[in-house]
Amino acid sequence: MAMRFKNLDGSGPQAFTRVFKWAVTDKLAGKRRSAPARAVVPHVEPDLAVLATPPAPGEGARLTWLGHASWLVQLDGVSLLIDPVLRDAINVIIRRNVPPGVPVEKLPHIDASLVSHNHYDHLDLPTLKQVGARIVTGLGHAPVFQGQGLSFHELDWWESTQVGPVRVHYVPSQHWSRRGLNDANQMLWGGFVVEGSSARVYHSGDTAYFQGFKEIGARFPKLDAALLPIGAYDPAWFMRLQHMNPEEAVQAFEDLGAMAFFAMHWGTFKLTDEPLDEPPARLDAEWLRRGWPRDRVHVLPVGGTHTVRHG
Numbered sequence: 001m002a003m004r005f006k007n008l009d010g011s012g013p014q015a016f017t018r019v020f021k022w023a024v025t026d027k028l029a030g031k032r033r034s035a036p037a038r039a040v041v042p043h044v045e046p047d048l049a050v051l052a053t054p055p056a057p058g059e060g061a062r063l064t065w066l067g068h069a070s071w072l073v074q075l076d077g078v079s080l081l082i083d084p085v086l087r088d089a090i091n092v093i094i095r096r097n098v099p100p101g102v103p104v105e106k107l108p109h110i111d112a113s114l115v116s117h118n119h120y121d122h123l124d125l126p127t128l129k130q131v132g133a134r135i136v137t138g139l140g141h142a143p144v145f146q147g148q149g150l151s152f153h154e155l156d157w158w159e160s161t162q163v164g165p166v167r168v169h170y171v172p173s174q175h176w177s178r179r180g181l182n183d184a185n186q187m188l189w190g191g192f193v194v195e196g197s198s199a200r201v202y203h204s205g206d207t208a209y210f211q212g213f214k215e216i217g218a219r220f221p222k223l224d225a226a227l228l229p230i231g232a233y234d235p236a237w238f239m240r241l242q243h244m245n246p247e248e249a250v251q252a253f254e255d256l257g258a259m260a261f262f263a264m265h266w267g268t269f270k271l272t273d274e275p276l277d278e279p280p281a282r283l284d285a286e287w288l289r290r291g292w293p294r295d296r297v298h299v300l301p302v303g304g305t306h307t308v309r310h311g
Helices: 016-028 125-131 211-220 245-256 278-290
Strands: 061-067 070-075 078-082 112-115 134-137 150-156 160-163 166-171 191-195 200-201 225-229 261-264 305-308
Touching: 061 225, 061 261, 070 200, 078 166, 112 125, 112 305, 134 160, 150 160, 166 211, 211 245, 225 245, 245 261, 245 278, 261 278
Parallel strands: 078 112, 112 134, 134 150, 200 225, 225 261
Antiparallel strands: 061 070, 061 305, 070 078, 160 166, 166 191, 191 200
């Protein structure tokens, strides 16, 4: 089956030979960095009574990190889930290092689930079915959702849809997609800009560093929050074409012109070779090197909540 989608620079998924070298050859040869499968990652109990009621118009956006790339974003009376993966494991094999910030059964009413792309650590069909909300995602995802009893709405890059009073925009990322053996790049990947009356929030989805951050920042100036991935980057020769390291994430934040940085995509699942707890330390070092204000960077504990609004 021919590839349908490509990145802005024309690139597609990595060649199988590169995947095999990382996953098999280098592992057998002992060339891969070794790190424990577990680590201590901060986790707090969420205030479920507060989360039960989304902020009203004018009160900004409440952001709750659920672990990995999963977020509860609440604004203008609306509750959205982004990339909800709230089970104990993905694909049975890769188990959570830290429990989800809010279990599915304790979530507030969800108005829509936003799914950035089809990789299993971002599109978890059992979680989405348990939530039961309308799904907003990229083009080409009908084969996943048809017959599942879920309503879904597909968007191309730069298209948008309404969830109540909130506008949801789908924007490019530098990544790829595959869910089966023969569907490489048949389903579009991207990120989201969630826009309400008093806050504008960007979630990058999975992405490498790319020039698209500057265009997103130009189209959506003064983003109040940028939710950016800082993990799954080692080894760089393989991962940098699809994921960012913390230093690249900081550069992406600068390109976006956003007000506040929120770290994600670290500490939850052991997907790559770096230690699970290394990304925040590298982020902190890069922030310090640049001399930027500490109150603009947030590494929330899993289950932690922060509210942003237009300055």
